Protein backbone atom coordinates (compact mmCIF):
# COMPACT_ATOMS: atom_id res chain seq x y z
CA UNK A 1 0.00 0.00 0.00
CA UNK A 2 1.05 3.54 -0.62
CA UNK A 3 2.77 4.84 2.53
CA UNK A 4 0.76 8.05 2.76
CA UNK A 5 -2.46 6.07 2.72
CA UNK A 6 -1.09 3.72 5.34
CA UNK A 7 -0.03 6.57 7.63
CA UNK A 8 -3.36 8.33 7.12
CA UNK A 9 -5.17 5.18 8.21
CA UNK A 10 -3.00 4.75 11.28
CA UNK A 11 -3.41 8.43 12.09
CA UNK A 12 -7.20 8.12 11.89
CA UNK A 13 -6.98 5.24 14.34
CA UNK A 14 -4.70 7.22 16.65
CA UNK A 15 -7.03 10.21 16.56
CA UNK A 16 -9.90 8.08 17.75
CA UNK A 17 -7.84 6.58 20.54
CA UNK A 18 -6.38 9.83 21.78
CA UNK A 19 -9.55 11.90 21.40
CA UNK A 20 -12.43 9.42 21.70
CA UNK A 21 -15.98 10.40 20.86
CA UNK A 22 -15.12 13.71 19.29
CA UNK A 23 -17.34 14.99 16.53
CA UNK A 24 -16.04 16.50 13.31
CA UNK A 25 -12.71 14.70 13.18
CA UNK A 26 -11.44 14.00 9.67
CA UNK A 27 -11.39 10.41 8.41
CA UNK A 28 -8.51 8.56 6.82
CA UNK A 29 -9.27 9.85 3.37
CA UNK A 30 -9.28 13.49 4.39
CA UNK A 31 -6.15 12.96 6.46
CA UNK A 32 -4.46 11.50 3.40
CA UNK A 33 -5.17 14.74 1.60
CA UNK A 34 -3.73 16.80 4.44
CA UNK A 35 -0.47 14.88 4.70
CA UNK A 36 2.38 16.64 2.95
CA UNK A 37 5.96 15.98 2.03
CA UNK A 38 8.09 18.59 3.85
CA UNK A 39 10.44 20.59 1.62
CA UNK A 40 13.29 19.93 4.04
CA UNK A 41 13.90 16.18 4.54
CA UNK A 42 15.20 16.95 8.05
CA UNK A 43 11.55 17.59 8.92
CA UNK A 44 10.59 14.04 8.09
CA UNK A 45 9.28 12.05 5.15
CA UNK A 46 5.73 13.26 5.71
CA UNK A 47 4.17 15.93 7.85
CA UNK A 48 0.69 16.43 9.19
CA UNK A 49 -0.50 19.96 10.07
CA UNK A 50 -2.64 19.78 13.21
CA UNK A 51 -4.38 23.12 12.56
CA UNK A 52 -7.27 21.34 10.91
CA UNK A 53 -8.00 19.69 14.29
CA UNK A 54 -7.93 22.87 16.38
CA UNK A 55 -11.62 23.57 15.86
CA UNK A 56 -13.20 20.17 16.55
CA UNK A 57 -10.83 19.59 19.49
CA UNK A 58 -10.89 23.21 20.73
CA UNK A 59 -7.21 23.02 21.43
CA UNK A 60 -3.97 24.61 20.45
CA UNK A 61 -2.35 22.80 17.46
CA UNK A 62 0.98 22.63 19.30
CA UNK A 63 -0.66 20.66 22.09
CA UNK A 64 -2.58 18.50 19.69
CA UNK A 65 0.62 17.60 17.85
CA UNK A 66 2.39 16.61 21.02
CA UNK A 67 -0.55 14.59 22.39
CA UNK A 68 -0.93 12.79 19.09
CA UNK A 69 2.75 12.00 18.90
CA UNK A 70 2.60 10.59 22.44
CA UNK A 71 -0.32 8.42 21.42
CA UNK A 72 1.27 7.23 18.18
CA UNK A 73 2.05 3.51 18.52
CA UNK A 74 3.37 2.65 15.11
CA UNK A 75 7.10 3.18 15.31
CA UNK A 76 7.52 0.05 13.23
CA UNK A 77 6.01 1.99 10.32
CA UNK A 78 7.21 5.49 11.14
CA UNK A 79 8.22 7.51 14.16
CA UNK A 80 6.36 10.74 14.88
CA UNK A 81 7.79 13.98 16.31
CA UNK A 82 5.85 17.12 17.20
CA UNK A 83 7.27 20.34 15.74
CA UNK A 84 5.36 23.63 15.95
CA UNK A 85 1.91 22.21 15.45
CA UNK A 86 3.03 19.59 12.98
CA UNK A 87 3.39 15.88 13.37
CA UNK A 88 6.54 14.96 11.48
CA UNK A 89 6.78 11.36 10.38
CA UNK A 90 10.02 9.55 9.78
CA UNK A 91 9.54 6.29 7.95
CA UNK A 92 11.03 3.17 9.43
CA UNK A 93 13.03 2.82 6.25
CA UNK A 94 14.26 -0.70 6.72
CA UNK A 95 10.81 -2.14 7.37
CA UNK A 96 9.38 -0.17 4.52
CA UNK A 97 12.05 -1.46 2.13
CA UNK A 98 11.54 -5.03 3.26
CA UNK A 99 7.76 -4.93 2.98
CA UNK A 100 7.73 -3.25 -0.39
CA UNK A 101 10.32 -5.52 -1.91
CA UNK A 102 8.71 -8.62 -0.57
CA UNK A 103 5.37 -7.58 -1.99
CA UNK A 104 6.87 -7.18 -5.46
CA UNK A 105 9.16 -10.19 -5.42
CA UNK A 106 6.47 -12.53 -4.12
CA UNK A 107 3.94 -11.47 -6.74
CA UNK A 108 6.28 -10.90 -9.64
CA UNK A 109 4.57 -9.47 -12.70
CA UNK A 110 1.25 -9.80 -10.89
CA UNK A 111 2.28 -7.09 -8.41
CA UNK A 112 -0.50 -4.51 -8.43
CA UNK A 113 -3.08 -6.84 -9.96
CA UNK A 114 -6.35 -7.57 -8.23
CA UNK A 115 -9.62 -9.40 -8.24
CA UNK A 116 -11.95 -6.48 -7.63
CA UNK A 117 -13.30 -6.95 -11.15
CA UNK A 118 -14.16 -10.62 -10.80
CA UNK A 119 -17.60 -11.32 -12.20
CA UNK A 120 -17.85 -7.91 -13.84
CA UNK A 121 -17.71 -7.17 -17.54
CA UNK A 122 -16.42 -4.03 -19.19
CA UNK A 123 -17.25 -3.38 -22.83
CA UNK A 124 -14.76 -1.17 -24.62
CA UNK A 125 -15.63 0.41 -27.94
CA UNK A 126 -12.33 1.58 -29.42
CA UNK A 127 -10.46 2.09 -32.66
CA UNK A 128 -13.79 1.75 -34.52
CA UNK A 129 -12.35 2.51 -37.93
CA UNK A 130 -14.25 3.41 -41.04
CA UNK A 131 -14.47 1.11 -44.03
CA UNK A 132 -12.74 2.17 -47.23
CA UNK A 133 -10.60 4.74 -45.42
CA UNK A 134 -6.91 4.46 -44.70
CA UNK A 135 -6.02 3.94 -41.06
CA UNK A 136 -4.47 7.28 -40.22
CA UNK A 137 -2.91 8.86 -37.17
CA UNK A 138 -6.26 10.35 -36.14
CA UNK A 139 -7.33 6.87 -35.05
CA UNK A 140 -4.19 6.20 -33.03
CA UNK A 141 -5.42 7.53 -29.68
CA UNK A 142 -8.71 5.64 -29.64
CA UNK A 143 -6.82 2.48 -30.52
CA UNK A 144 -4.09 2.83 -27.91
CA UNK A 145 -6.22 4.22 -25.07
CA UNK A 146 -8.77 1.46 -25.61
CA UNK A 147 -6.09 -1.20 -25.80
CA UNK A 148 -4.48 0.05 -22.60
CA UNK A 149 -7.74 0.30 -20.66
CA UNK A 150 -8.58 -3.23 -21.72
CA UNK A 151 -5.28 -4.48 -20.33
CA UNK A 152 -5.65 -2.46 -17.14
CA UNK A 153 -9.14 -3.79 -16.44
CA UNK A 154 -8.07 -7.34 -17.16
CA UNK A 155 -5.22 -6.89 -14.69
CA UNK A 156 -7.81 -5.94 -12.08
CA UNK A 157 -9.80 -9.09 -12.74
CA UNK A 158 -12.53 -7.75 -15.01
CA UNK A 159 -13.81 -9.62 -17.99
CA UNK A 160 -13.44 -7.35 -20.98
CA UNK A 161 -15.01 -7.21 -24.43
CA UNK A 162 -13.07 -5.21 -26.99
CA UNK A 163 -15.34 -4.00 -29.74
CA UNK A 164 -14.31 -2.47 -33.05
CA UNK A 165 -17.56 -0.68 -33.93
CA UNK A 166 -16.79 -0.51 -37.64
CA UNK A 167 -18.06 2.44 -39.61
CA UNK A 168 -19.50 0.23 -42.33
CA UNK A 169 -22.79 1.91 -43.03
CA UNK A 170 -23.85 5.10 -44.75
CA UNK A 171 -24.69 6.71 -48.06
CA UNK A 172 -21.02 7.21 -48.87
CA UNK A 173 -20.79 3.51 -49.62
CA UNK A 174 -23.49 3.85 -52.30
CA UNK A 175 -21.39 6.55 -53.91
CA UNK A 176 -18.35 4.38 -53.77
CA UNK A 177 -20.14 1.48 -55.42
CA UNK A 178 -21.47 3.80 -58.09
CA UNK A 179 -17.97 5.12 -58.76
CA UNK A 180 -16.57 1.62 -58.85
CA UNK A 181 -19.12 0.57 -61.50
CA UNK A 182 -18.35 3.61 -63.61
CA UNK A 183 -14.62 4.11 -63.36
CA UNK A 184 -13.14 1.22 -61.43
CA UNK A 185 -12.26 -2.39 -62.05
CA UNK A 186 -11.51 -5.40 -59.97
CA UNK A 187 -7.86 -5.54 -60.77
CA UNK A 188 -6.94 -2.00 -59.83
CA UNK A 189 -8.90 -2.20 -56.59
CA UNK A 190 -7.19 -5.45 -55.76
CA UNK A 191 -3.85 -3.83 -56.41
CA UNK A 192 -4.49 -0.36 -55.03
CA UNK A 193 -6.62 -1.42 -52.05
CA UNK A 194 -8.05 1.31 -49.89
CA UNK A 195 -6.09 3.98 -51.77
CA UNK A 196 -7.86 3.06 -54.99
CA UNK A 197 -11.22 3.18 -53.20
CA UNK A 198 -10.38 6.64 -51.93
CA UNK A 199 -9.44 7.70 -55.46
CA UNK A 200 -12.80 6.48 -56.73
CA UNK A 201 -14.64 8.27 -53.97
CA UNK A 202 -12.86 11.55 -54.68
CA UNK A 203 -13.58 11.12 -58.39
CA UNK A 204 -17.27 10.64 -57.60
CA UNK A 205 -17.40 14.01 -55.89
CA UNK A 206 -15.55 15.76 -58.69
CA UNK A 207 -17.91 14.31 -61.28
CA UNK A 208 -21.00 14.93 -59.19
CA UNK A 209 -20.20 18.62 -59.16
CA UNK A 210 -20.53 18.64 -62.90
CA UNK A 211 -23.40 16.17 -63.03
CA UNK A 212 -25.65 16.30 -59.95
CA UNK A 213 -27.71 13.32 -61.16
CA UNK A 214 -24.84 11.15 -59.94
CA UNK A 215 -25.98 11.81 -56.39
CA UNK A 216 -29.24 10.05 -57.18
CA UNK A 217 -27.40 7.14 -58.66
CA UNK A 218 -25.28 6.92 -55.55
CA UNK A 219 -28.41 6.85 -53.42
CA UNK A 220 -29.82 4.07 -55.57
CA UNK A 221 -26.71 2.01 -55.05
CA UNK A 222 -26.93 2.52 -51.34
CA UNK A 223 -30.56 1.39 -51.40
CA UNK A 224 -29.40 -1.74 -53.20
CA UNK A 225 -26.97 -2.51 -50.38
CA UNK A 226 -29.71 -1.89 -47.87
CA UNK A 227 -32.11 -4.18 -49.71
CA UNK A 228 -29.52 -6.90 -49.75
CA UNK A 229 -29.04 -6.98 -53.51
CA UNK A 230 -26.32 -9.65 -53.98
CA UNK A 231 -24.18 -7.75 -56.47
CA UNK A 232 -24.11 -4.60 -54.38
CA UNK A 233 -23.62 -6.47 -51.14
CA UNK A 234 -20.84 -8.69 -52.47
CA UNK A 235 -18.90 -5.75 -53.77
CA UNK A 236 -19.38 -3.86 -50.56
CA UNK A 237 -18.29 -6.81 -48.46
CA UNK A 238 -15.23 -7.09 -50.61
CA UNK A 239 -14.40 -3.43 -49.88
CA UNK A 240 -14.82 -4.22 -46.24
CA UNK A 241 -12.46 -7.16 -46.42
CA UNK A 242 -9.86 -5.05 -48.18
CA UNK A 243 -10.02 -2.44 -45.45
CA UNK A 244 -9.78 -4.98 -42.67
CA UNK A 245 -6.82 -6.64 -44.32
CA UNK A 246 -5.14 -3.25 -44.54
CA UNK A 247 -5.77 -2.45 -40.88
CA UNK A 248 -4.91 -5.95 -39.63
CA UNK A 249 -1.27 -5.17 -40.44
CA UNK A 250 -1.40 -2.11 -38.20
CA UNK A 251 -3.16 -3.92 -35.36
CA UNK A 252 -0.53 -6.60 -35.62
CA UNK A 253 2.29 -4.10 -35.33
CA UNK A 254 0.62 -2.44 -32.36
CA UNK A 255 -0.31 -5.72 -30.66
CA UNK A 256 -3.97 -4.72 -30.53
CA UNK A 257 -6.79 -7.26 -30.63
CA UNK A 258 -10.57 -7.22 -30.57
CA UNK A 259 -13.21 -9.63 -29.40
CA UNK A 260 -15.84 -8.32 -31.77
CA UNK A 261 -16.02 -6.49 -35.06
CA UNK A 262 -19.74 -5.83 -34.84
CA UNK A 263 -20.00 -2.46 -36.53
CA UNK A 264 -22.78 -0.18 -37.64
CA UNK A 265 -24.18 -2.55 -40.26
CA UNK A 266 -24.45 -5.32 -37.68
CA UNK A 267 -27.42 -3.42 -36.27
CA UNK A 268 -29.41 -3.29 -39.52
CA UNK A 269 -31.94 -5.80 -38.29
CA UNK A 270 -31.89 -4.54 -34.71
CA UNK A 271 -33.19 -1.04 -35.20
CA UNK A 272 -36.87 -1.66 -35.84
CA UNK A 273 -37.12 -2.78 -32.31
CA UNK A 274 -35.49 0.41 -31.03
CA UNK A 275 -37.77 2.60 -33.12
CA UNK A 276 -40.87 0.70 -32.00
CA UNK A 277 -39.80 0.90 -28.41
CA UNK A 278 -39.27 4.64 -28.71
CA UNK A 279 -42.75 4.95 -30.18
CA UNK A 280 -44.33 2.82 -27.48
CA UNK A 281 -42.63 4.86 -24.80
CA UNK A 282 -43.93 7.96 -26.56
CA UNK A 283 -40.53 9.46 -26.95
CA UNK A 284 -40.62 10.03 -30.71
CA UNK A 285 -41.79 13.30 -32.17
CA UNK A 286 -41.88 14.41 -35.78
CA UNK A 287 -39.83 17.44 -36.63
CA UNK A 288 -39.72 18.63 -40.25
CA UNK A 289 -40.60 15.11 -41.37
CA UNK A 290 -37.85 13.45 -39.36
CA UNK A 291 -38.39 11.38 -36.21
CA UNK A 292 -36.50 12.74 -33.23
CA UNK A 293 -36.33 12.43 -29.48
CA UNK A 294 -36.74 15.83 -27.92
CA UNK A 295 -34.03 16.64 -25.40
CA UNK A 296 -34.88 20.23 -24.68
CA UNK A 297 -35.39 19.44 -20.99
CA UNK A 298 -31.69 18.61 -20.89
CA UNK A 299 -30.76 21.63 -22.98
CA UNK A 300 -29.59 19.58 -25.91
CA UNK A 301 -30.69 19.58 -29.53
CA UNK A 302 -33.04 16.70 -30.43
CA UNK A 303 -31.54 13.28 -31.11
CA UNK A 304 -32.22 12.28 -34.74
CA UNK A 305 -33.64 8.76 -35.03
CA UNK A 306 -35.08 8.52 -38.55
CA UNK A 307 -34.58 10.77 -41.53
CA UNK A 308 -37.51 12.01 -43.61
CA UNK A 309 -37.12 9.01 -45.93
CA UNK A 310 -37.13 6.61 -42.98
CA UNK A 311 -33.36 5.99 -43.05
CA UNK A 312 -31.68 5.37 -39.72
CA UNK A 313 -28.76 7.39 -38.40
CA UNK A 314 -25.53 7.05 -36.51
CA UNK A 315 -27.38 7.65 -33.23
CA UNK A 316 -30.05 5.04 -34.03
CA UNK A 317 -27.31 2.51 -34.52
CA UNK A 318 -25.61 3.48 -31.28
CA UNK A 319 -28.88 3.05 -29.39
CA UNK A 320 -29.30 -0.42 -30.88
CA UNK A 321 -25.66 -1.21 -30.15
CA UNK A 322 -25.86 -0.15 -26.50
CA UNK A 323 -28.99 -2.24 -25.92
CA UNK A 324 -27.45 -5.20 -27.72
CA UNK A 325 -24.28 -4.96 -25.63
CA UNK A 326 -26.21 -4.77 -22.38
CA UNK A 327 -28.36 -7.78 -23.33
CA UNK A 328 -25.45 -9.81 -24.68
CA UNK A 329 -22.65 -9.02 -22.24
CA UNK A 330 -24.53 -7.62 -19.21
CA UNK A 331 -21.79 -5.06 -18.91
CA UNK A 332 -20.93 -3.36 -15.67
CA UNK A 333 -19.67 -0.47 -17.76
CA UNK A 334 -19.55 0.31 -21.44
CA UNK A 335 -16.74 2.65 -22.47
CA UNK A 336 -16.68 4.57 -25.73
CA UNK A 337 -13.16 5.69 -26.52
CA UNK A 338 -13.99 8.36 -29.09
CA UNK A 339 -12.67 11.86 -29.87
CA UNK A 340 -14.14 14.70 -27.82
CA UNK A 341 -15.84 16.11 -30.92
CA UNK A 342 -18.48 13.44 -30.47
CA UNK A 343 -19.28 14.60 -26.96
CA UNK A 344 -22.77 15.84 -27.85
CA UNK A 345 -23.59 12.67 -29.77
CA UNK A 346 -22.85 10.47 -26.76
CA UNK A 347 -24.61 12.73 -24.30
CA UNK A 348 -27.67 12.53 -26.53
CA UNK A 349 -27.52 8.76 -26.91
CA UNK A 350 -27.04 8.17 -23.19
CA UNK A 351 -29.85 10.53 -22.38
CA UNK A 352 -32.25 8.80 -24.80
CA UNK A 353 -31.37 5.47 -23.20
CA UNK A 354 -32.16 6.96 -19.80
CA UNK A 355 -35.49 8.24 -21.05
CA UNK A 356 -36.21 4.74 -22.33
CA UNK A 357 -35.89 3.62 -18.73
CA UNK A 358 -32.52 1.90 -18.96
CA UNK A 359 -30.78 2.73 -15.72
CA UNK A 360 -27.59 1.16 -17.00
CA UNK A 361 -27.25 4.19 -19.26
CA UNK A 362 -25.45 5.77 -16.30
CA UNK A 363 -22.80 3.12 -16.71
CA UNK A 364 -22.09 4.11 -20.29
CA UNK A 365 -19.11 6.44 -20.44
CA UNK A 366 -17.69 8.54 -23.22
CA UNK A 367 -13.92 8.36 -22.75
CA UNK A 368 -12.97 11.42 -24.77
CA UNK A 369 -9.54 12.43 -26.00
CA UNK A 370 -7.90 15.36 -27.75
CA UNK A 371 -6.53 15.84 -31.24
CA UNK A 372 -3.21 14.76 -32.59
CA UNK A 373 -1.07 16.93 -34.81
CA UNK A 374 2.16 15.96 -36.49
CA UNK A 375 5.33 18.04 -36.24
CA UNK A 376 3.18 21.06 -35.46
CA UNK A 377 0.73 20.60 -38.31
CA UNK A 378 -2.93 19.86 -37.84
CA UNK A 379 -4.09 17.07 -40.05
CA UNK A 380 -7.25 16.86 -42.03
CA UNK A 381 -8.57 14.42 -44.58
CA UNK A 382 -10.08 17.31 -46.45
CA UNK A 383 -6.77 19.12 -46.78
CA UNK A 384 -5.24 15.84 -47.82
CA UNK A 385 -2.43 15.94 -45.26
CA UNK A 386 -3.16 12.80 -43.31
CA UNK A 387 -0.43 10.65 -41.83
CA UNK A 388 -1.04 7.00 -42.58
CA UNK A 389 -0.46 4.99 -39.45
CA UNK A 390 1.31 2.15 -41.19
CA UNK A 391 3.80 4.61 -42.72
CA UNK A 392 4.35 6.30 -39.38
CA UNK A 393 5.03 3.00 -37.64
CA UNK A 394 7.38 1.83 -40.37
CA UNK A 395 9.29 5.10 -40.21
CA UNK A 396 9.48 4.82 -36.44
CA UNK A 397 10.99 1.36 -36.75
CA UNK A 398 13.50 2.55 -39.33
CA UNK A 399 14.56 5.51 -37.23
CA UNK A 400 14.88 3.31 -34.16
CA UNK A 401 16.95 0.89 -36.22
CA UNK A 402 19.39 3.65 -37.14
CA UNK A 403 19.77 4.77 -33.52
CA UNK A 404 20.34 1.22 -32.33
CA UNK A 405 22.88 0.62 -35.06
CA UNK A 406 24.80 3.57 -33.72
CA UNK A 407 24.42 2.92 -30.00
CA UNK A 408 24.68 -0.86 -29.89
CA UNK A 409 26.27 -2.11 -33.10
CA UNK A 410 26.78 -5.58 -31.61
CA UNK A 411 23.22 -6.22 -30.60
CA UNK A 412 21.99 -9.57 -31.91
CA UNK A 413 18.35 -9.20 -32.90
CA UNK A 414 18.43 -5.59 -34.05
CA UNK A 415 15.39 -5.85 -36.30
CA UNK A 416 13.18 -7.23 -33.59
CA UNK A 417 14.39 -4.66 -31.05
CA UNK A 418 14.00 -1.82 -33.56
CA UNK A 419 10.39 -2.85 -34.02
CA UNK A 420 9.76 -2.87 -30.29
CA UNK A 421 11.49 0.44 -29.73
CA UNK A 422 10.05 2.27 -32.74
CA UNK A 423 6.51 1.26 -31.98
CA UNK A 424 7.01 1.74 -28.26
CA UNK A 425 8.08 5.33 -29.00
CA UNK A 426 4.82 6.01 -30.82
CA UNK A 427 2.67 4.33 -28.18
CA UNK A 428 4.42 6.16 -25.34
CA UNK A 429 3.93 9.52 -27.04
CA UNK A 430 0.28 8.82 -27.53
CA UNK A 431 -0.26 7.90 -23.88
CA UNK A 432 2.09 10.35 -22.21
CA UNK A 433 -0.37 13.13 -21.50
CA UNK A 434 -3.77 13.51 -19.99
CA UNK A 435 -5.97 12.03 -22.68
CA UNK A 436 -8.07 15.14 -23.16
CA UNK A 437 -5.01 17.22 -24.06
CA UNK A 438 -4.07 17.64 -27.70
CA UNK A 439 -0.89 15.89 -28.75
CA UNK A 440 1.79 17.11 -31.09
CA UNK A 441 3.77 14.18 -32.37
CA UNK A 442 7.44 15.02 -32.87
CA UNK A 443 10.13 12.59 -33.88
CA UNK A 444 12.91 14.16 -31.83
CA UNK A 445 10.84 13.87 -28.67
CA UNK A 446 9.41 10.41 -29.35
CA UNK A 447 12.83 8.90 -30.05
CA UNK A 448 14.88 10.80 -27.50
CA UNK A 449 16.55 7.99 -25.58
CA UNK A 450 17.47 10.35 -22.73
CA UNK A 451 14.24 12.27 -22.33
CA UNK A 452 10.82 11.23 -21.17
CA UNK A 453 10.14 8.72 -23.89
CA UNK A 454 9.29 5.12 -24.64
CA UNK A 455 12.87 4.23 -25.53
CA UNK A 456 14.05 5.72 -22.22
CA UNK A 457 11.81 3.36 -20.24
CA UNK A 458 12.77 0.41 -22.41
CA UNK A 459 16.41 1.31 -22.02
CA UNK A 460 16.09 1.43 -18.23
CA UNK A 461 14.33 -1.91 -18.25
CA UNK A 462 17.11 -3.39 -20.40
CA UNK A 463 19.63 -1.90 -17.97
CA UNK A 464 17.90 -3.75 -15.10
CA UNK A 465 18.02 -6.97 -17.13
CA UNK A 466 21.70 -6.46 -17.78
CA UNK A 467 22.46 -5.89 -14.08
CA UNK A 468 20.55 -9.06 -13.26
CA UNK A 469 22.47 -11.04 -15.87
CA UNK A 470 25.75 -9.87 -14.41
CA UNK A 471 24.63 -10.59 -10.86
CA UNK A 472 23.49 -14.13 -11.51
CA UNK A 473 21.16 -15.71 -8.96
CA UNK A 474 20.65 -13.93 -5.66
CA UNK A 475 18.61 -15.03 -2.71
CA UNK A 476 15.78 -12.56 -2.37
CA UNK A 477 14.52 -14.14 0.84
CA UNK A 478 17.68 -13.47 2.75
CA UNK A 479 17.11 -9.83 2.00
CA UNK A 480 19.07 -7.33 4.03
CA UNK A 481 16.69 -4.41 3.81
CA UNK A 482 19.04 -2.38 6.00
CA UNK A 483 21.11 -1.86 2.87
CA UNK A 484 18.27 0.01 1.20
CA UNK A 485 17.76 2.92 3.57
CA UNK A 486 19.58 5.50 1.46
CA UNK A 487 17.58 8.35 -0.10
CA UNK A 488 17.79 7.04 -3.68
CA UNK A 489 16.64 3.52 -2.86
CA UNK A 490 13.88 4.93 -0.69
CA UNK A 491 12.57 7.28 -3.38
CA UNK A 492 12.49 4.41 -5.82
CA UNK A 493 10.74 2.16 -3.31
CA UNK A 494 8.17 4.81 -2.59
CA UNK A 495 7.28 5.06 -6.25
CA UNK A 496 7.11 1.29 -6.54
CA UNK A 497 4.87 1.05 -3.49
CA UNK A 498 2.46 3.49 -5.10
CA UNK A 499 2.18 1.54 -8.36
CA UNK A 500 -0.83 -0.63 -7.34
CA UNK A 501 -2.83 2.47 -6.35
CA UNK A 502 -1.87 4.18 -9.58
CA UNK A 503 -3.26 1.30 -11.61
CA UNK A 504 -6.60 1.64 -9.82
CA UNK A 505 -6.65 5.37 -10.25
CA UNK A 506 -5.89 4.97 -13.95
CA UNK A 507 -8.81 2.54 -14.23
CA UNK A 508 -11.20 4.81 -12.35
CA UNK A 509 -10.28 7.86 -14.37
CA UNK A 510 -9.87 5.98 -17.67
CA UNK A 511 -6.44 7.52 -17.80
CA UNK A 512 -3.60 5.27 -19.05
CA UNK A 513 -1.25 8.27 -18.91
CA UNK A 514 -1.10 7.86 -15.13
CA UNK A 515 0.70 4.58 -15.70
CA UNK A 516 2.98 6.18 -18.27
CA UNK A 517 3.81 8.83 -15.66
CA UNK A 518 4.41 6.24 -12.95
CA UNK A 519 6.84 4.14 -14.97
CA UNK A 520 8.64 7.25 -16.18
CA UNK A 521 9.18 8.34 -12.58
CA UNK A 522 10.29 4.85 -11.61
CA UNK A 523 12.76 4.67 -14.50
CA UNK A 524 14.20 8.05 -13.53
CA UNK A 525 14.45 7.07 -9.88
CA UNK A 526 16.16 3.82 -10.78
CA UNK A 527 18.74 5.57 -12.93
CA UNK A 528 19.47 7.98 -10.11
CA UNK A 529 19.92 5.05 -7.75
CA UNK A 530 22.12 3.31 -10.33
CA UNK A 531 24.42 6.29 -10.71
CA UNK A 532 24.73 7.00 -6.99
CA UNK A 533 25.37 3.44 -5.84
CA UNK A 534 27.29 0.40 -6.93
CA UNK A 535 24.72 -2.28 -7.43
CA UNK A 536 27.32 -5.02 -7.36
CA UNK A 537 29.11 -4.09 -4.15
CA UNK A 538 31.97 -5.76 -2.29
CA UNK A 539 29.58 -6.62 0.48
CA UNK A 540 27.44 -9.53 -0.78
CA UNK A 541 24.50 -8.59 1.47
CA UNK A 542 24.43 -5.08 0.01
CA UNK A 543 24.70 -6.48 -3.52
CA UNK A 544 21.85 -8.90 -2.90
CA UNK A 545 19.61 -6.12 -1.63
CA UNK A 546 20.37 -3.79 -4.53
CA UNK A 547 19.98 -6.58 -7.04
CA UNK A 548 16.59 -7.42 -5.54
CA UNK A 549 15.54 -3.81 -5.87
CA UNK A 550 16.73 -3.91 -9.47
CA UNK A 551 14.65 -7.01 -10.08
CA UNK A 552 11.58 -5.39 -8.54
CA UNK A 553 12.11 -2.33 -10.72
CA UNK A 554 12.44 -4.52 -13.80
CA UNK A 555 9.14 -6.25 -13.09
CA UNK A 556 7.20 -3.07 -12.43
CA UNK A 557 8.60 -1.43 -15.57
CA UNK A 558 7.82 -4.48 -17.66
CA UNK A 559 4.27 -4.78 -16.38
CA UNK A 560 3.70 -1.04 -16.61
CA UNK A 561 4.82 -1.07 -20.22
CA UNK A 562 2.55 -4.00 -20.92
CA UNK A 563 -0.38 -2.10 -19.43
CA UNK A 564 0.09 0.82 -21.78
CA UNK A 565 0.76 -1.44 -24.76
CA UNK A 566 4.55 -1.36 -25.06
CA UNK A 567 6.98 -4.22 -25.47
CA UNK A 568 9.95 -4.64 -23.15
CA UNK A 569 13.14 -5.82 -24.89
CA UNK A 570 15.71 -7.34 -22.54
CA UNK A 571 18.70 -6.01 -24.45
CA UNK A 572 19.02 -2.77 -26.35
Ligand code: ARG
Nearest residue numbers: 125128129130165167318338
Ligand atom coordinates in the same frame (compact mmCIF):
# COMPACT_ATOMS: atom_id res chain seq x y z
N1 ARG B 1 -16.32 5.26 -36.68
C1 ARG B 1 -16.47 6.41 -35.87
C2 ARG B 1 -15.42 7.46 -36.25
O1 ARG B 1 -14.40 7.13 -36.80
C3 ARG B 1 -16.30 6.12 -34.41
C4 ARG B 1 -17.30 5.17 -33.84
C5 ARG B 1 -17.28 5.21 -32.35
N2 ARG B 1 -18.16 4.27 -31.73
C6 ARG B 1 -19.48 4.38 -31.66
N3 ARG B 1 -20.14 3.43 -31.06
N4 ARG B 1 -20.11 5.42 -32.13
O2 ARG B 1 -15.61 8.63 -35.99
